[in-house]
Amino acid sequence: MTDWMTEPANWAFLxxxxxxxxxxxxxxxxxxxxxxxxxxxxxxxxxxxxxxxxSAEFVAWVLVLVYIxxxxxxxxxxxxxxxxPIGYETSLDHANRLPAVLAAAATFLLTSWLSIxxxxxREISNVGSPTPTxxxxxxxxxxxxxxxxxxxxxxxxxxxxxxxxxxxxLTPAEEDEASSV
Amino acid sequence: MILNQxxxxxxxxxxxxxxxxxxxxxxVAVLLSVELMLAAVNINLVAxxxxxxxxxxxxQIFSIFVITVAAAEVGIGLGIVLMIFRNRxxxxxxxxDLMKW
Numbered sequence: 001m002t003d004w005m006t007e008p009a010n011w012a013f014l015x016x017x018x019x020x021x022x023x024x025x026x027x028x029x030x031x032x033x034x035x036x037x038x039x040x041x042x043x044x045x046x047x048x049x050x051x052x053x054x055s056a057e058f059v060a061w062v063l064v065l066v067y068i069x070x071x072x073x074x075x076x077x078x079x080x081x082x083x084x085p086i087g088y089e090t091s092l093d094h095a096n097r098l099p100a101v102l103a104a105a106a107t108f109l110l111t112s113w114l115s116i117x118x119x120x121x122r123e124i125s126n127v128g129s130p131t132p133t134x135x136x137x138x139x140x141x142x143x144x145x146x147x148x149x150x151x152x153x154x155x156x157x158x159x160x161x162x163x164x165x166x167x168x169x170l171t172p173a174e175e176d177e178a179s180s181v
Numbered sequence: 182m183i184l185n186q187x188x189x190x191x192x193x194x195x196x197x198x199x200x201x202x203x204x205x206x207x208x209v210a211v212l213l214s215v216e217l218m219l220a221a222v223n224i225n226l227v228a229x230x231x232x233x234x235x236x237x238x239x240x241q242i243f244s245i246f247v248i249t250v251a252a253a254e255v256g257i258g259l260g261i262v263l264m265i266f267r268n269r270x271x272x273x274x275x276x277x278d279l280m281k282w
Binding site: 021074107144 | 182184186192194195196205213216220223227230234237242245248249250253256257261264266272275
């Protein structure tokens with residue numbers, strides 16, 4: 001443990017990890033849903049900082065662009081459009097939270113026990129030099145081109161599905177009116 | 182840095198996501214908890230990639246795929262929540278009992 005504390009990267013890890021845990025806790029416990037979204041921003045920014053610490057810079061900036069840039073804005077729009085309760089709200093949680101606490105504790109204990117059993121004190125080797133984006137680009141196009149195409153198809157389907165779900169269904173009379181304009 | 186500090190942090194994030202998924206009533210808040218769980222998976226993938234150093238940076242590529250799928254999931258999920266609000270004027274998941282008997 002004393003060896004662990006002397007390494008500067010571990011101090012950086014702690015400085016990032018403790019705010020991540022606190023803000024993730026606030027995401028699932030706060031009574032104000034807008035605050036929950038903003039705490040999610042904090043948690044995601046912290047995980048982007050962890051990615052930089054793990055020399056995955058491209059993934060870190062993709063996370064910032066896609067999550068903090070797009071997904072969070074989508075969430076805020078969703079909250080406003082769906083008239084979700086903005087402001088202090090007591091009915092955001094179920095009345096009985098004990099099963100959720102038990103399930104979460106069991107998940108945490110099982111997965112962390114398994115990873116400690118499996119990996120022990122295994123060191124992360126040669127962090128520090130960032131992964132060149134070229135390697136990721138070549139990997140996507142050469143080795144993982146079929147998953148790449150599948151993900152593109154998923155995005156297209158989500159786009160069409162989102163438009164279809166969110167548009168207002170017109171009655172036949174309204175359709176005639178819309179087409180005559 | 183050891184691998185396990187990242188894995189334990191990710192499992193803590195995942196457990197918080199599980200708690201939120203089960204304890205929240207509001208559908209938008211449930212989707213927020215799913216995002217937490219996906220972030221935990223991303224931390225795992227990147228930490229394993231930093232340890233194993235594959236030739237194609239597989240862990241990083243798949244975390245990008247996870248981010249993409251999460252974006253699609255939020256789009257569809259919020260569209261569904263929007264429809265539910267429009268039809269039932271409530272976004273609480275325990276009031277969606279149409280398929281229960």
